[in-house]
Amino acid sequence: MLPAALFLAAFVAWPLVKLVTDSFFEISPIKGGPREFVAFDNYAQAFGSDAFRGAALRTVGYTVIVVAFEFLLGLATALLFSALGRRSAVFRTIFLYPLMIAPVVAGLLWRFLLIDNSGIVNHLLFRAGLLDSPTQVGWLSDPDIVLWAVAIPDIWLTTSFMTLVLFAGLQNIPGDVLEAARLDGARPWTLLLRIIIPLLRPVIAVALIVRGIDAAKAFDIILIQTGGGPQNASQTLSLLIYQTMIRFGEPGLASAMGTVYLLAMLAVATVAVWFIWRPGAQS
Amino acid sequence: MNGLEVRRPTARGLLWALLVSVVVLYGFPFVYLLLTSFKTPFDTLAVPPTILPPEWTTENYAAALDRPGVVPSFINSLSTATISTLVTLVLAVPAAYGITRFRTRFGRVFIMAALVTRMVPPVAVGVPLMSTISALHLTDTPTGLAIAHTTISLPLSIWLMASFFEAVPEELDEAAKVDGCSRLGALWRVVIPVVSGGMAVTAIFAFLASWNEFLYALLLTSVRAQTTPIVIANFQTQFGLDWGPMTALATLYSVPVILLTLVLQRHIVAGLTLGAVKG
Numbered sequence: 001m002l003p004a005a006l007f008l009a010a011f012v013a014w015p016l017v018k019l020v021t022d023s024f025f026e027i028s029p030i031k032g033g034p035r036e037f038v039a040f041d042n043y044a045q046a047f048g049s050d051a052f053r054g055a056a057l058r059t060v061g062y063t064v065i066v067v068a069f070e071f072l073l074g075l076a077t078a079l080l081f082s083a084l085g086r087r088s089a090v091f092r093t094i095f096l097y098p099l100m101i102a103p104v105v106a107g108l109l110w111r112f113l114l115i116d117n118s119g120i121v122n123h124l125l126f127r128a129g130l131l132d133s134p135t136q137v138g139w140l141s142d143p144d145i146v147l148w149a150v151a152i153p154d155i156w157l158t159t160s161f162m163t164l165v166l167f168a169g170l171q172n173i174p175g176d177v178l179e180a181a182r183l184d185g186a187r188p189w190t191l192l193l194r195i196i197i198p199l200l201r202p203v204i205a206v207a208l209i210v211r212g213i214d215a216a217k218a219f220d221i222i223l224i225q226t227g228g229g230p231q232n233a234s235q236t237l238s239l240l241i242y243q244t245m246i247r248f249g250e251p252g253l254a255s256a257m258g259t260v261y262l263l264a265m266l267a268v269a270t271v272a273v274w275f276i277w278r279p280g281a282q283s
Numbered sequence: 284m285n286g287l288e289v290r291r292p293t294a295r296g297l298l299w300a301l302l303v304s305v306v307v308l309y310g311f312p313f314v315y316l317l318l319t320s321f322k323t324p325f326d327t328l329a330v331p332p333t334i335l336p337p338e339w340t341t342e343n344y345a346a347a348l349d350r351p352g353v354v355p356s357f358i359n360s361l362s363t364a365t366i367s368t369l370v371t372l373v374l375a376v377p378a379a380y381g382i383t384r385f386r387t388r389f390g391r392v393f394i395m396a397a398l399v400t401r402m403v404p405p406v407a408v409g410v411p412l413m414s415t416i417s418a419l420h421l422t423d424t425p426t427g428l429a430i431a432h433t434t435i436s437l438p439l440s441i442w443l444m445a446s447f448f449e450a451v452p453e454e455l456d457e458a459a460k461v462d463g464c465s466r467l468g469a470l471w472r473v474v475i476p477v478v479s480g481g482m483a484v485t486a487i488f489a490f491l492a493s494w495n496e497f498l499y500a501l502l503l504t505s506v507r508a509q510t511t512p513i514v515i516a517n518f519q520t521q522f523g524l525d526w527g528p529m530t531a532l533a534t535l536y537s538v539p540v541i542l543l544t545l546v547l548q549r550h551i552v553a554g555l556t557l558g559a560v561k562g
Contacts, residue, residue, distance in 0.1 A: 004378035004441060005393055011434045012400050015411035022411070077305060082287040083298050091306050093548050097313065100540045102495035104512040105533040108519070109316050112526055120315060123331045134331065156312060170287060178287065196287075217404045220497035224516055238406045242498075245410055258407035269402045 016262070022255035042256035052257060054232065055240040056264075058147060059216055062236055065151045066215040067208055073155070074162025074207075079192075081163070082170045096164070098157045107224035110153040114139040140226055143233035150222050150234045154215060162207055169203030170196070209272050216265060237261045313537075320344070320530040327526050343531035352506075352514055353532065359425055360510040360536075363500075364493035366429035371436045371489040372482065379444030380470055384453065394445065397438040405435070409502045416503055423508045431503055432493035439492075440485045447481030448474070487547060494540060511536050 023043070026036045046052045077095070081088045098106070113121050116138050126134040139149035173196065181195050197204070219238040222228065228235035228243065235243075241261065245254035289295055315334065319327060320343050322336040347353060382390040412431055413422070421427030451474055459469035475482070500510045515536065518529040 004374040004397075004437065007374055008397065008400060008434070008437065011412065011415065011430055012403065012408060015408040015415055016403065018411035018414070019407055079287070080298060080302055080305070083289040084295070084302060085288040088302060091302055093545060094306055095309060096544060096548060097541050098309070100491060100495075100544045101313070101537050102497070102512050102515075104495075104497050104516050105316075105537055108515065108529060108533065109312055112319070112530070113312060113315065118328050118330045118332050120332045120334070156309070159309075173287070213402050217406075219406055220512075220516075224519075238404060241404075241406045242409075251410065254410070258404070261404055262402075262407045265402045265404060266399065270399075273398070 019255050019262075020259050022251055023259045025252050027250075027252045038252070042253050043260070045253055046257045046260060051232065051235070051240060055235050055237045056261075058234070059236040059238075059261075061147055062151055062218065062222075062234075063212055063215040065148060066154045066218075067212050069151070069155045070159045070162045070211055071204070071208065073159045075166055077159070077163045078166035078170055079196075081167050092164075092167070095160050097160075099160050101157060103153070103157065103218075103221040104224050106153040106157045107221040110156070111140065111225045114149060114152070116141060141230055143231045146226060146230060146234045150225050153225070154218060154221050157221075158211060158214070162211065165203060165207045166200065169200045173199050205272075209269065212272075213265070213269055316530050317534055319526065320534045322527065324527050327530075343527040344535070347528035347532040347535070350514075350528065352509060353511075356509050356511040356514045357536075359504075359508050360494060360512075363425040363428045363432065363508070363510060364490045366426060367432040367436065367493040368486050368489040370429060370433045371440050372486060374433070375437055375440035375444050375485065376475070376482065377470075379441050379448055380474070382441070383445050383448040384456070394441065397441050400434070400438040405498045408434075409498060412499070413502050423504050423506065425508050428500060428503050428508055428510070429493065431499040432496055433489075435496065435499075436489040436492040440489055443485050443488070444478070444481060447478045447485075451477050483547070487543070491540060 024037060024039060026038045026041070028034050081092055113119055116122075117135060119134075119139075121139075122131060122134045122137060125131045125137075131137065137145070140146055177195065177199070178191065181191055186194070217238060218236065219242065222234055222236060223239060223242075226234045228239040237257070238261075241254050241257045244250050244257060289298060318334065318336055321339050321341065323338055323340050323342070326333065326337055378393070382394050412434075416422055416427040416430065419427070421430065455473055455477065456466070456469045459473040460466070464472060495512065496510075497512045497516070500513050501516075504510065504513065511532070515529060515532055518525050518532070
């Protein structure tokens with residue numbers, strides 16, 4: 001236990017301490033440059049900036065979009081697999097493959113599929129009669145929809161995780177409970193909302209928490225598609241902090257933003273874990 | 284196999300059709316990537332785009348592999364992921380064993396702390412981690428990057444391994460000790476072989492996490508230790524939108540891990556669903 005604890009202390013806890021310390025300084029981006037203690041100035045600057053507030057909202061929006069779609073699609077496919085039983089196993093395997101693909105590859109692939117003039121998605125939608133022209137929707141260039149569009153590869157990449165976890169949960173629902181409900185005349189829809197989902201609640205909670213944390217941290221998948229644009233409409237906190245640090249060379253401000261981001265993540269996730277899941281209870 | 288299975292033949296037929304279309308839709312993006320990697324540069328950007336290459340070519344693969352830095356980046360990715368996987372296992376296995384067998388207060392706090400680590404946004408620790416790695420003179424080396432990647436996979440690995448150890452009855456350790464093994468001997472000779480399947484799952488996750496990681500690779504490497512995801516991303520800035528070689532390289536990078544997954548899929552499903560269903 002000790003070596004692992006020391007490792008995490010050295011390479012996670014110590015950098016975090018440095019992050020928080022840095023957030024109270026005005027730091028020159030040049031190595032060995034001057035440092036000046038400025039107390040909470042960086043925090044004031046972060047909270048006062050539209051970029052930071054906007055990015056925070058977009059991070060929440062992005063996370064909700066990704067997790068909501070993954071949950072709905074994942075539950076639907078998990079039910080489909082359950083309805084078909086054992087023989088659907090081969091398809092479950094195929095369904096697994098995007099989990100192994102690098103987010104960078106997924107982001108670039110979808111950027112290619114959605115590209116304005118020669119993207120295959122718009123052409124297929126056009127041929128199916130859903131669009132009037134193949135250039136009607138500018139997925140990644142229209143600030144109003146870009147946050148939805150950048151979420152697509154993330155949804156594509158990890159819906160199978162949701163499906164797998166929910167499917168495993170569905171297998172544990174006792175058959176006689178469902179049978180009894182059916183004999184009482186429960187319709188499929190009632191069965192789903194009143195029996196299946198309540199019984200799956202712990203599994204759903206875990207899946208939502210795990211995916212929510214990951215989606216809120218999303219970086220490369222968005223960076224590679226839009227770099228945060230157009231007009232910063234897809235700039236989430238990860239991107240903003242990265243750009244503040246690297247492009248604008250303000251490590252102090254970036255550290256303050258990072259600290260706020262970290263605290264917010266910890267607060268939300270801890271509350272969620274504590275109330276819904278309680279991993280401590282089992283060990 | 285359970286009460287959710289639909290038995291009426293007509294309904295089953297419809298559901299099968301639905302399932303096949305879902306899987307085809309889900310598989311299409313990657314198939315399209317594969318097909319695009321065999322298109323000529325002209326066909327890649329044709330308007331309207333075609334699904335099948337009008338003319339098949341392997342020139343994209345030759346072009347991708349010819350680029351300076353591409354082949355070394357594969358070696359870097361492989362060595363970084365291997366080092367990170369080994370370090371993760373060496374640290375996670377004893378830690379998880381200790382947590383499940385000794386049940387101290389420290390163990391409980393530690394496993395919660397490990398869970399909290401998962402919530403830390405990499406972008407927040409990335410830059411301070413850079414200076415830690417450079418203080419160790421490991422900047423731009425596979426080892427330095429592997430250390431960063433281990434911080435990502437270690438918490439999950441401890442969590443996974445703890446669940447696997449929980450499944451092994453403690454009587455097994457006791458029996459080994461009665462037969463004259465020390466505690467370490469019991470772990471090494473008796474318990475480890477029983478959880479070797481679980482270790483394989485943990486190793487796969489650690490390997491994949493490192494293989495596919497981008498942000499730390501971007502921050503911690505520049506030339507010598509650059510991994511393939513960075514090289515793939517650089518295709519768009521350095522050479523314009525060069526989709527042909529980019530798709531070829533993305534294919535070369537993804538296919539080995541996809542094949543690996545298909546071969547080992549039973550174990551992976553077990554690992555992915557373990558924590559969730561148990562909780």
